[in-house]
Amino acid sequence: MRITTDTAALASCFDIIEKALPLRTTIPSIGNIFLEATEDNLSFSTTNLEMFINCSIPNKNDQSGKILLPPKIIDIVRYFPTEEITIDINWDNYRLDISGGSSHFNLYGADYHDYPVFTLPDHTENESFVFEQNIFKKNMRKVVFAASNEETRPAFNGVLFQFNNQHLTLTASDTYRLVVKEISDDSWTINNKKCLVPAKAMRELLRIIGDQNQNMSLSVTDDLLLFEFGQVQLSARLLDEKYPDVSGVIPKEYKSRITIDRKVLEDTISRASLLAEGKNQAVNLLLKEQKLEVKVSSQQGSMEDFVPVEHEGEDLELYINSRFILDFLKLVDDNSIIIDFHGDGGPLVFRLPEDDGYLYLVLPIKKMN
């Protein structure tokens, strides 16, 4: 079989599917790229079993066929010297001859029969949402950062999607902090469905989707969440874990509320974090007299500073993980943010004035004195 196609289009396609190629695997076949060629199309797929990505290029081919390509072909195409690339496949020995201009590469592919089969859901059978890519990206970024990377409690490695008619609620937590984001759209119709999606897959998805306002669709089945945009399909295998009910953690009424300049707070906490120590990276916050005082004291020295705030409710003092605050402040671009306090030992809830469907809750650190 001879394939002749545009080198840049092939390289862009490889940039996308590379995200699901496992670096190490005990199943040799999934270390490869699955190519399915039809007369009008080249379809490339990869999977790490948790996530599956497929990217297609419309292309006229002289034959149909399926083969596994070695991942080395990604680098070769990326640095290929000509605008067009020709790949000849010998079905007898899986030899690949890749040529263009004076360059000629020879690689070995493999039989595709060992490759895991993915059956993507059929649209007509499924319930689906439509999002603008940039809106999905903006929202998911502000959620997924709070999910845990530690494998001790697997449910917290996921982002919870809760569908209810016109509403989608996204939840992520690592048990020390929690994000809840509600999104609504009149055109949505999925009713009472929950699914827990690996945060890792969402992080890779964020690297792939663009900042443009083109649509992407999201379909739900019993074991998959499927995203489709342009020539790309990405499906994430749902986590089979029970997500704890976190709604009880969010207090109904605040005891103190401040509105604060985001950038000034970020800079001040960044400086305090230079002296914060240990696993908790603790800094001390004191709320009083229209000021948020920020203090830290460690073996290396001490720091104190303050940020003027609009303040209602009672004064208070608490310790907090400075990294948790910075993670959030760096992600958002609002000029000011709202922080609700819930007394000694109660959580801090960060809210965005421009987005009342969003909250970021952080538990304070208990200090032994």
Added chain:
Amino acid sequence: MRITTDTAALASCFDIIEKALPLRTTIPSIGNIFLEATEDNLSFSTTNLEMFINCSIPNKNDQSGKILLPPKIIDIVRYFPTEEITIDINWDNYRLDISGGSSHFNLYGADYHDYPVFTLPDHTENESFVFEQNIFKKNMRKVVFAASNEETRPAFNGVLFQFNNQHLTLTASDTYRLVVKEISDDSWTINNKKCLVPAKAMRELLRIIGDQNQNMSLSVTDDLLLFEFGQVQLSARLLDEKYPDVSGVIPKEYKSRITIDRKVLEDTISRASLLAEGKNQAVNLLLKEQKLEVKVSSQQGSMEDFVPVEHEGEDLELYINSRFILDFLKLVDDNSIIIDFHGDGGPLVFRLPEDDGYLYLVLPIKKMN
């Protein structure tokens, strides 16, 4: 003592002296910054014993004194919120109070008496060269990359400086490859002097000196090479090792010479290196019929390509470490380069058409067939 100075000037000074701060050291005092304040000047010094850097800021101070500052002060100044910074030093307990605007830091300094004393050479006693900074930088970059990082043969961790009246010869090698660069200037006068300077110190120097055509001076003593530019002094302790005589390695006459497009060769070798394997990263070069053929064959597959050349002399075939070629091709910006071959098993000598004082010699790999 109270010091009030410009935050940006102090941060720039710290960016420079940070290069000689040891990350780990068994001598606690050299983990710090040595500050010497006079009424008109602040002088900051660091050393890792191999290299010593001093940077001064003209500044009016209310007192004179010396103290060791903890390295944490570098981060604090870098992120300080105000344009001016005030540092109060309490001589009784070495407490440093760093303040500006609403920010206040407190750190602990230390007594300077344990800090190693550096006596910089006095200009009147020394022989010295003057260079333009950008010319020194451009030349040293093309030399120092060939020095070894392995500690098994310490002489090859150095760059050899050989002064002879109007001539300076720089030499670096890791035993597999060798750079020799001759520079001449009528104003120079140092006669018959050799010194071996740690390549590490030269790499840090390259990070500090600018691309401008301002002068820097270079002075030689029995145990130091001293560079001075602007408010900065950098001295490197000479290596007390015997450098082997490498002049015999450079063949007098070539058997074949090619002139080749640098960028096309770099791209071709880069692609070949995708399949090159093992410690030697071997690629096969074949010179024939006004072409340089590049081939590689490994467990992953094979590649062949060619680059048109202007060719004089005999045909030949040899194996070479592709990384050694790429290191050099990426450093130079000449449109074409000259390569001299010296028969089977003989070295390759790369020359720059625009710079006849420069040569880069690479030994071929012996292949067992």
